[in-house]
Amino acid sequence: MNDGAPLFEGESVLCALRKHGVTFAYRVIGFAVLGAFPFLAWFLLHTSLSGADIPLVRNTVLFASIIWLCFLWVATFYFWTIYRLERWFVTDRRLVTIEHAGLFARTVKSFALEDIDHVETSSAGALHSMFGYGDIEIIWKDNSYYTLTDIPAPERVEAAIQESHLRMHNMEEAARKQQETLRLVAHEVKGHLARNAAVLSSIVSGDFGEISAPLKDIADRALTGTKAGVGEVMDILSTEGDAAAHVNLNKEPFDLRIEVRAIVEREKPIAQDKGLTLEFIEDPRPCIIMGDKQTMRERVIRNLVENAINYTQQGSVTVGVSTAETSVVCWVHDTGVGISPKDMPRLFTQGGHGEHSQEVNPNSTGFGLFAAKQVVQAHGGEIWAESDGVGTGAKFFVAIPAVNNA
């Protein structure tokens, strides 16, 4: 439950606040005192006009009194409205404030907790101490400040803000260290892969003498895989932020069938080792798209085909490419574990594992489909999945705008 707060996905409310109820009670008491005036006037009128009956005076006072009470009645509800609708929310990331200057002027502000410099609380006055409310002043790093007035238990709120601020700071630090580690590891791995690629290249090109055809074939495949690995690591090294999401594209027109065929050929031995049939169905017509063929091949097609193989225990994986008037569609069908309706919405999200996906594929990082979606979207295309549920297999589709080569 977000308690009415405008939240981002995954954000949670730590404190939902409004002014202390006693501040509204003060107004009600004030209005009650003002509302007593007409009765006082009525009493004085009766006392002073005892015996005399002057209907016009009496009814004019009655009329004015009721107008006065009407005004106070509406004003009470006006202030009740403002009291109820003015809110502050401390979430695990932000301070969200909802202010009402009148009935229709609603202002929602959002402040990042990471920008807080320090927080001060104050509770001055007998009533503040008695009812336990006070003010919280939040001072930001740029020396601007924001004050939350008449907040119940300000110390508790301050503690929540400080705790959230500290947690965000720690998370930033952890993310920075993780990024550094990732880059270091990627750098080291790239070195090993590059050396492997050099050795394999020498073997394939015959620098160590003639080798048998089967061995040459294996070495050739190993070289292709190693080069792809080097490319992946180079991609990670070339990015600053989220390595998986970042996409550098070198676009040119190319035939998607060729890239898909290359992946199918590369993955076929892996599928066969697992006892699966990997089939490729291609459109006889050219399937030309504009894009980065290496990125499309390695981050999208390879991902989908490897996933299909990893999540299929028996049966087959079918990969196809076809072209229509406006788009080229590549699909990967498998007879594997399928996708439950619960897992479907988080399939293409960052780190989005299926509920039991790691039982089937322990190497799953949860970033493959997310990265694939980034690449497809960068090509102006769409990626989606269909499945009738667990145990029924899955179908993945990628549609990219076609280039008319007629």
Next chain:
Amino acid sequence: MWHNGDMHIVVSPLLLVTIGQYVAFAVMFCFAIGGIIFASQWFRHDDNSALSFGMLTIYTLGCVVLAAKLFTAASFLTI
């Protein structure tokens, strides 16, 4: 002829709607508009519909009582 207690008020048709009654109608109108505005704000932005409904009921009951009394007073002013 309207009767109020032991006082008899003769109202001319031309004076039937007086300034007092105009004011009474205006106040009632404000009450009604106010109710709509309050309700729209509460039900749209507040997270407690039951409380909003309760407040609207209290507001309306108060308005009915005050409006009824106001009309009585306004009628007296037609003298």
